[in-house]
Amino acid sequence: KQEVTQIPAALSVPEGENLVLNCSFTDSAIYNLQWFRQDPGKGLTSLLLIQSSQREQTSGRLNASLDKSSGRSTLYIAASQPGDSATYLCAVYGNNRLAFGKGNQVVVIP
């Protein structure tokens, strides 16, 4: 059974600092990995998709890396803004399903 862990569970950073969020998974037999953002009580917004053959993906201030052999992914958010405050979820796709971590709850302090 795939287990996904996200560390740290919660963090606060001052505005302008770079954010680094970590995700690890136990089974490297995955098709892809997605990072999502979730605002309180809302659905999930897809941020980045990394296919298993890729090493990283970038979108604006966001960059995500994938090391499938070691079962790790990292999401970098450059120059954080108060609007980046949310929960960030990592999910790996395999066996016809996404397996999620519990999320990193981020607060960016103005």
Added chain:
Amino acid sequence: DAGVTQSPTHLIKTRGQQVTLRCSPISGHKSVSWYQQVLGQGPQFIFQYYEKEERGRGNFPDRFSARQFPNYSSELNVNALLLGDSALYLCASSLESSYNEQFFGPGTRLTVL
């Protein structure tokens, strides 16, 4: 283009009742998946349907069932509701079943009293 839509937005039921949740995928998407998210946890996989066939089932009791219609919309049914079924139910759609990006709807908040 419209994203994934779900109805209703909120629902309050009592123990023992039955509930039906609905999902419409993004136009052109053939795969629909259902997830349950309880407060403070990541979403848990319930079902995946692709071209109207069940392709995956998570570790949920038989009280949970689903189906996909010819227009690719989907329904999730939960019978004999328990207090522990209170959660945010999320629907996701994708073009195909395996390699593609998953897009989520806003969810249905189910409260069981």
